[in-house]
Amino acid sequence: MPAVNAIGLTKADYKGAPSTLCQGCGHNSILSQIIAALFEMSVRPEDVAKFSGIGCSSKAPTYMLSRSFGFNGLHGRMPALATGALIADRTIKGIGMSGDGDTASIGMGHFKHIIRRNMPLVYIVANNGVYGLTKGQFSATADKGLRLKRQGENPFMPIDICMEALASNATFVARTFAGDPKQVKALLKAAFHHKGLAVIDIISPCVTFNNRPDSRYSYTWAKKHEIPLHQIDFVPPEKEIWLDKGMEPGEIRDIRLHDGSVVVLKQVDKDYDPTDRFGAIKAIEESYKQNVLLTGLLYIDPEAPNLFEILDLPEEPLNRLTEDRIKPGREMLDQINAEMFAA
Amino acid sequence: MSQPMPSSAPVAERPAVVNDFSITVGTINGTGSQTSNLTLLRALFKMGIPVSGKNLFPSNIQGLPTWYTIRINKDGFLARRDEHEIVVAMNPATADEDLAKVVPGGVYLYADHLRPREMREDVVYYKMPVRKLARESGAPPKLRDYVANMVYVGVLAWLLGIDLDAIHAALAYHFHGKASAVDLNYKVVQMAYDWAAENLEKQDPYRVEPMDQTRGLMLTDGNTAIALGSLFGGLQFLSWYPITPASSVAETINEYGPRLRRDPVTGHKTYAIIQAEDELAAINMAIGAGWAGLRAMTSTSGPGISLMSEAVGLAYYAEVPVVVVNVQRVGPSTGLPTRTQQGDITFTRFLSHGDTEHIMLFPAEPNEAFEFAWRALDIAERLQTIVFLMSDLDLGMNHWMTKPFQYPDQPLDRGKVLWEEDLKKWAEEGRRWCRYEDVDGDGIPYRTVMGNRYPGAAYFTRGTGHDECARYSEDPDVWVRMTMRLKKKYREGRKYLPKPVVETMDGAKLGILAYGTTDPAVQEARHFLLRDHGIPSDYLRLRAIPFHDEVKEFLEKHDKVVVVEANRDGQVAQLLRMEYPELATRVISHSRSDGLPLTARFVLEGLLAHV
Structure with a gap:
């Protein structure tokens, strides 16, 4: 018998169509962790909706959560599409699946603006520094000096997704590595319980076009150079927080989210404060100097108002409001007509 | 054009011209002349006289010349005219140009700081001490330029016989009853009126008299109508990006929304408005919302439509209900951003790559714009597709006389949605x-x-x-x-979709087909074609594309159908020929795009050329 979760579902209930991505593609591993996270948190697939743009990353939503609504839209426009859709029903949790081409090039404007609006959405960037679906062009996150078969050498500096997110006042910024499934899953769980927009930049190696051992986006390099900021655990609202025995005070930091769940950071770098935006920016900058892949929850502001609150929407789904609640009465039109300039 | 050519004979020998002429005001953009012009328009309307006002403004913040033309017509013909009986000149830069505009025997009313190079013999002149009166009004120096424009309102009131109470009512409306603003502006009007009474001698034949032709009507613009129509049609989601001439659709929704659309149960808003980062986001948000079951809309103009084309193909093929309001302006490219055109018809009809076609609705005046706004939401949900509400700058931003908005009596059509x-x-x-x-x-x-x-x-x-x-x-x-x-x-x-409106005359062989804001010019041209040339005509006013069968029947019934349009290429004529190749030779295109609303004279010339 396969394991069932608290709502009686098995992992199979969270699956999608068979993946057509390359064997070994980091994206497949991200999909497994999304499925595992939702399964473990006992989230009903019907309470989730998935959105994507165009690219290998954006094909991925097909391969998970076939019981959820999904919309695979246009290249770069996932943030806009998801914003419009999710406003229709606040009780649905959105997953936006994007890539480095989708987010850091064609959709950069939308990425920055959905952050600015703090739209409730788990925004995943499956980041491999290369265009895979069109067979191997540089993306905007590609390392300077990267060599590709038909492209020569990349002469430009890369865009850093987390830096961009922080610059736009994101309220949840994390970086992780598809080869570190435990951390990916923990961050996903925390992101699901964040009330606003959660950006997770996941280094997700492209085994076909960008997997040379010296590439920052390869399994080999990332495994060797990953420096986790902390060990991260997620504790759902209904559970008591338990601590590892023998841990010294100061080695743990817990961040309470708006719904009562807690993100627990263990073995924290004592100087690192994930609520300090400037500190996060500095840490990323340092990681470049040290040539390491800094992973973990870089920044969080659990209290910032989200777009639903800013728009003053009712708690119940807007798309279920009946006609009497969305069509003003005749007397209102009479009033308005009377206010117009008349003879 | 119903006005016979005035002569330059002295006033005593010239019959009075009552309630049938045009006033054109030349000012500098950004000096607040819109308040004065609207005051004139509203005061005349309040007197029961049919009026229309067209703001012909440049694309800049301030400094460039701008004109406002008011047509006063007792018979209710309200298309723009090229003939200017009364020209008010307030802009030194266009003093000569404005003088040249005046019809022979017409009036040139000008600020005394203007220096026209040479005066015409066939024009009646009145000089106004604009700056002196503005100074004497006691207005604070920073407001003087604004109230200076009230001087011509007061002088015109004396010259034409505009009711001062009507002017006061217009000012009270404009300033929402704010006493200090009303009093200051009205004071200037009164001073100018008194000055004119004392210092001018009337030498021209133009005057206005109260009528009873505007009772039960109101003055409003098409963008306001679309905004309100959508709110009464249960609009739940609006995404938009600022663009002239469409911005005031969203702004008006934003203003009325909180009052009209608070949830009676929870007190929260039952709609969301997002000012997007660009039109790409605006349309993609609206598609997301429409897909998720909200009555969704975005409002834009030609450049925005261009940016939206990829997403429009997605909505077409994925079958997502969305309404796109296109308040058309002159393209291609940035074109003439503050001028009007019916220029996006063929482009919108097949917008996006691959095989596509789209629904378009063409409102002709504000009341219809209100109705089509809520209907567009119904149609989009019924047919699960994108619907283009094709307005234009003339309808969207100018004031039109219209009936009070009609309450949508039928229930919302939410289409085939399964819960x-x-x-x-x-x-x-x-x-x-x-x-x-x-x-x-x-x-x-x-x-x-x-x-x-x-x-x-x-x-x-x-x-x-x-x-x-x-x-x-x-x-x-x-x-x-x-x-x-x-x-x-x-x-x-x-x-x-709304069916075409067909108006016939006995014995008509000639057909006319038009849509949207060319309607007043067509109506007037038909009247004079019959009166002055004895030629009756039938008229089909198109209100939607794809074409109803009535359109084909109209083509079959008439050997010649003149298609009147405000674009260069005769875009609906092109579509008609494409749709009905067997009737293509009957389709005669008569179109023009110069940035201005078409005149009846232009339409009449086209009709006469083809009978």
């Missing part, structure tokens, strides 16, 4: 639901929307090839089947 209980029923009846299956034979499938938790309700939406059950497919037969069904949906769906 949990519906799917349960289908299951009990042993029916299978598939997202893109043509169950009813009308080409319109049933849809579920995000949030429906019934098992099997969820489906994956994509712009890529899909079959009846929304599964990915590149099968050639499936592609043909799905796209042919879309074609059927559009053909069958015509019954949900």
Whole structure:
């Protein structure tokens, strides 16, 4: 018998169509962790909706959560599409699946603006520094000096997704590595319980076009150079927080989210404060100097108002409001007509 | 044009011209002349005289010349005219140009700091001490330029006999009753009136007299009408990006929304408005919202439509209801951003790559714009597609006389949406639901929307090839089947679109076809074609594309159909020839695009050339 979760579902209930991505593609591993996270948190697939743009990353939503609504839209426009859709029903949790081409090039404007609006959405960037679906062009996150078969050498500096997110006042910024499934899953769980927009930049190696051992986006390099900021655990609202025995005070930091769940950071770098935006920016900058892949929850502001609150929407789904609640009465039109300039 | 050419004979020998002339005011953009011009327009309207006002403004913040032209016509012909009987010149830079505009025997009313190079013999002159009166009004120095424009309101009031109480009522309306502003402006009007009475001698034949032709009507603009129509049509989602001349659609929704659309149950808003980062975001947000079951709309103009074209193809193929308001301005490119055109018709008809076609609605005046706004939301949800509400700058931003907005009596049409209980029923009846299956034979499938938790309700939406059950497919037969069904949906769906309005005259052989804001010019041209040339005509006013059968019948009934349009290429004429190749030779295009609303004279010339 396969394991069932608290709502009686098995992992199979969270699956999608068979993946057509390359064997070994980091994206497949991200999909497994999304499925595992939702399964473990006992989230009903019907309470989730998935959105994507165009690219290998954006094909991925097909391969998970076939019981959820999904919309695979246009290249770069996932943030806009998801914003419009999710406003229709606040009780649905959105997953936006994007890539480095989708987010850091064609959709950069939308990425920055959905952050600015703090739209409730788990925004995943499956980041491999290369265009895979069109067979191997540089993306905007590609390392300077990267060599590709038909492209020569990349002469430009890369865009850093987390830096961009922080610059736009994101309220949840994390970086992780598809080869570190435990951390990916923990961050996903925390992101699901964040009330606003959660950006997770996941280094997700492209085994076909960008997997040379010296590439920052390869399994080999990332495994060797990953420096986790902390060990991260997620504790759902209904559970008591338990601590590892023998841990010294100061080695743990817990961040309470708006719904009562807690993100627990263990073995924290004592100087690192994930609520300090400037500190996060500095840490990323340092990681470049040290040539390491800094992973973990870089920044969080659990209290910032989200777009639903800013728009003053009712708690119940807007798309279920009946006609009497969305069509003003005749007397209102009479009033308005009377206010117009008349003879 | 009903006005006979005035002579330059002295006033005593010239018959009075009452309630039938045009006033054109030349000012500098950004000096607040809009308040004065609207005050004149409203005061005349308040006196019961049919009026229209057209703001002919440049694309800049301040400094460039701008004109406002008011047509006063006792018979209710309110198209713009090229003849200017009374020209008010307030802008030194255009003093000569404005003088040249005056018809022979007309009036040139000018500020005394203007220095026209040479004076004409055939024009009546009045000089106004604008700056002196503005100074003497006691207005604070920073407001002087603004109130200076009230001087010509006061002088015109004396010259033409405009009722001062009507002017006061217009000012009170404009300033929402704010006493200090009303008093200051009215004081200048009164001072100018008194000065004119004391210092001027009337030498021209033009005057106004009260009538009873505006009772039961109101003055408003098309953008306001669309905004209100959408709110009364249950609009739930609006995304937009600022652009002239469409911005005031969204701004008006923003202003009225909190009052009209607070949830009676929770007190929260029952709609969302997002000012997007660009038009790409605006349309994609609206598509997301429409897909998820909200009455969704975006408002823009030509450049925005250009940016939206990829997403429009997605909405077409994924079958997502969205309304796009296009307040047309002159293109291509940045074109003439503050001028009017019916220039996006062929572009919008087939917008996006691949095989597409789109529904367009053409309101001709504010009341119809209000109605089409709520109808567009119904049609979009009924047909699960994108609907373009094709307004233009003339309708959108100018004031029109119109009937009070009519309450939409019929219930909202939410189309074929299945919720949990519906799917349960289908299951009990042993029916299978598939997202893109043509169950009813009308080409319109049933849809579920995000949030429906019934098992099997969820489906994956994509712009890529899909079959009846929304599964990915590149099968050639499936592609043909799905796209042919879309074609059927559009053909069958015509019954949900507003039919053309046909007006006939006895013995008419000539047909005229027009749409939208050319209507007043066409109506007037038909009147004079009959009166002065003895030629009756039939008129079909198109209100939607794709064409109803009535359009074909109209072409069949007339050997010649002159298609009047405010664009260079005769875009609807092109579509007619394409749709009805067997009738193509009957279609005669008479079109022009110069940035201005068409005149009856232009229309009449075209009609006379083809009878």
